[in-house]
Amino acid sequence: MIRHTVAFRLKHPAGSESEATFLADGQRVLTAIPGVRNFEALEQISAKNSFRHGFSMEFDGQAEYESYNNHPDHVAFVRDRWIPEIDEFLEIDYVAYLPG
């Protein structure tokens, strides 16, 4: 299992309608892409970084992750919404650590 996360800061004012619309649209569009499991829309609350939100989702493996990345709905969302509306972001992807 791969957990794909992205922490981000929108250009929109905190608490604005455009912020809520972006988060709702992201959840709607991305959860409909095959292979996306356990999607979460998150608020980032640590004062130790400047991100304000996050998305987290899980894939069964690398094939499902790549299929998501290349899916036309994901490509369109990145082009039409992510790039215009996001100020800063950081992708962090995790798998379970297996000792030895």
Added chain:
Amino acid sequence: MIRHTVAFRLKHPAGSESEATFLADGQRVLTAIPGVRNFEALEQISAKNSFRHGFSMEFDGQAEYESYNNHPDHVAFVRDRWIPEIDEFLEIDYVAYLPG
């Protein structure tokens, strides 16, 4: 629920015994602190950042999170292991995003 995560890069060589020891000790010490739920030791696999591992844990609320932060075993782990052995890290804390 608060999900506290920290992505990090150890000073130890990848795959080294000192790396494995740090991760095992972190898991053992931190999971024993009251209030820590769903602890995960993680490997970071995205090429889009320079972190190599992560810890993730959940707290029921802010009181449990602060109690963990101030717990002598956490304070000692940060002082004796985290600061000497970690090269770079980023804390990201999430709560569920609730629209409206």
